[in-house]
Amino acid sequence: MNAIGKRTGLRARRSVRVASVASAALVAGLLSGSGSQADEQPPPEVELAYECLIPAAAGSDATAAPEKLATTVKVATQLPRTAVTGRPIQVGPVQLEAVLPRAGLADLLPAGDELTSQATLGVDVRQNKDKANATWSGLDGRATMPAEGENLVLPYTGDVPSVTVNSPGDIELLASDLALTVTPSSGAPVTVTCSPGKDTDPLLARVAVPGGDATEPGGSASSSTAPGEGSDESRDGVTVTPKDEPKADEVTCGPRPTGERDISQTPKPPRPEEGGAADGFAGCAYAMGLATVRKQNGSMIINDPSKTPGLMNVSGAIYNAWVTDPDTGAYFWSRYDSLGELNLPDADSTFLSFGFTPVSAKVAFDNGLVTISTGSTYYGEGSYAVVTFFQTIRIRSAKVNGVPLPVGANCRTEKPFRVTLRASINRDGSGTYTNVLFGGLLTGKVDIPAFTGCGTGGENLNPLFTASISGPDNQIAMNQAPVCSPEYGFGCPPVKATLPPIKLP
Incomplete structure (x- = not known):
């Protein structure tokens, strides 16, 4: 400050x-x-252990292996508790926070520099024996490289694809590889690639899809859509629909x-x-x-x-x-x-x-x-x-x-x-x-x-x-949620915030 x-x-x-x-x-x-509704379904937030590879700084030994850093990744999003077949399940908006050891990036990101950053998180969607990839890309964030302290905290937010399933059974969203591209105001971009730690439970969220006739929450029968209809990816009955791009x-x-x-x-x-x-x-x-x-x-x-x-x-x-x-x-x-x-x-x-x-x-x-x-x-x-x-x-x-x-x-x-x-x-x-x-x-x-x-x-x-x-x-x-500023061209259109992950007394 x-x-x-x-x-x-x-x-x-x-x-x-x-x-x-x-x-x-x-x-x-x-x-x-x-x-x-707020008491019934708070937004899920999970904390995951990742291992990230940091590229070597300019002038260092080019044959040396990239440094590996232990990283904490927090992911929060809003999901319904239950869903129906043939109807899109809206995921998000997503908030992601990566906490990296500052010392491991000190030679790459100048202290005090403003950082713009993008995150891409691989997400596997699984239901029964079916699966699909719902990569969460386009998560944007900004931060300042601290001059002291232990950690660099990189917050991100953004909209992600919806998911549609065509049969009953619990849906699981599982985190996989994570890529962070961090650009300082006075230097070259730094790309950090991360994988879940060996003992990490990658489960981000679980949504129940009850059996029987698909019904809307109010009780009326829902209309079903054919697998893959209006989507870019469909695998074995799980459909991922890309997010709409703003005009x-x-x-x-x-x-x-x-x-x-x-x-x-x-x-x-x-x-x-x-x-x-x-x-x-x-x-x-x-x-x-x-x-x-x-x-x-x-x-x-x-x-x-x-x-x-x-x-x-x-x-x-x-x-x-x-x-x-x-x-x-x-x-x-x-x-x-x-x-x-x-x-x-x-x-x-x-x-x-x-x-x-x-x-x-x-x-x-x-x-x-x-x-x-x-x-x-x-x-x-x-x-x-x-x-x-x-x-x-x-x-x-x-x-x-x-x-x-x-x-x-x-x-x-x-x-x-x-x-x-x-x-x-x-x-x-x-x-x-x-x-x-x-x-x-x-x-x-x-x-x-x-x-x-x-x-x-x-x-x-x-x-x-x-x-x-x-x-x-x-x-x-x-x-x-993050601010949209048309004046400077960042964060637009504005995204909706998630509900606080707390229950008030």
């Missing part, structure tokens, strides 16, 4: 640590219900947000800061997550990826601030501010009010401008990410045990309430969040105010909603 404050231009803008721009979606489902002229992001920053929730500098406004960058990103209503002891999906989720527009790194050490002149405190803006669609939710009465509601959200700040505090400490804004919840309609409840046209929280999410960014590249370009997980708790304006015809429903929903310690977790 300290080196970032000294850079200018696009290179600095791409490497700053800016917190999640998509976190304004965090209370899209505060009227939650237990037994939700080159596709517009992905909305207007760039403008307004005043709110840095009231960020760590304070030890003395007056230096710095000022910067050009920054424009982009957009998706974020999906979970929210709880503490009184209802239930969680639900925020910004549901299976519907039409809202997209956050962002104006990134528009203000840079720092403090220097008076003795050395080195940067040892910094902050980078961005703005986000998101208009969420109405959300449908169902919960058991007071533990026994089913209540469903359609909820709208009035979101204020989002301030996104990240930075580092002092030498030796990790970095932080803080997202804060104000929000009002409006209840459009409600039903109690299936009977419409007349909530009126102005049922809402009596005042806007502050939402603040935080994440850690460690110096070694670990932590819950990477930066605004790559995303990650942010969490926080909100205090929902009492409700007002609820009811019609003289009936006052404010106490009902206040008793059911309002109160402190309503926890939220948001997982942000």
Whole structure:
């Protein structure tokens, strides 16, 4: 982080640590219900041991064998728990993280250089005695080569092919060879080839395909497709369909947000800061997550990826601030501010009010401008990410045990309430969040105010909603996908984030 404050231009803008721009979606489902889709199927995440061959550095013995490094690879994706025959199974988007020993690449990748990288993971799809290859290529990522520490962390994300099977039986996805091409900003590309370790279980995920007549999740009979129809590869009844390529002229992001920053929730500098406004960058990103209503002891999906989720527009790194050490002149405190803006669609939710009465509601959200700040505090400490804004919840309609409840046209929280999410960014590249370009997980708790304006015809429903929903310690977790920036031509079109791999208390 300290080196970032000294850079200018696009290179600095791409490497700053800016917190999640998509976190304004965090209370899209505060009227939650237990037994939700989020609780039923969290995204699987596996950790695999790989061995990677590192090419020799220029000037070294050309006859020497390539160095072999032990590497940890984490893979996460979203899959249904069950599927039906003849219907595509959508896989992803996929998030992959490769953790390589920094020392093994120090002669090839200059310290402090920005890295662009692509990953290709071989995936075997098996069902009964049938199999096919569903290579996951085109996974993109960016990172910075650390000058110190033990590891280089390379995060990737991207869309991958869907899979279709034509008979019942469990489907298994198994990881095989991995290729990483890493290009520093001031050097030649480095290609790292990896294979699963000898004792590694390569299973990425398993999906059940029940026997009998194929039915849709709702119970109606599904239409089947002939093996290989509309696909590039079909082997023994397992069909892999290539992902759709985006159109080159596709517009992905909305207007760039403008307004005043709110840095009231960020760590304070030890003395007056230096710095000022910067050009920054424009982009957009998706974020999906979970929210709880503490009184209802239930969680639900925020910004549901299976519907039409809202997209956050962002104006990134528009203000840079720092403090220097008076003795050395080195940067040892910094902050980078961005703005986000998101208009969420109405959300449908169902919960058991007071533990026994089913209540469903359609909820709208009035979101204020989002301030996104990240930075580092002092030498030796990790970095932080803080997202804060104000929000009002409006209840459009409600039903109690299936009977419409007349909530009126102005049922809402009596005042806007502050939402603040935080994440850690460690110096070694670990932590819950990477930066605004790559995303990650942010969490926080909100205090929902009492409700007002609820009811019609003289009936006052404010106490009902206040008793059911309002109160402190309503926890939220948001997982942000990488940013798409049409301005600089990376990450587009934006991909949907996976749901957080946690169950909220």
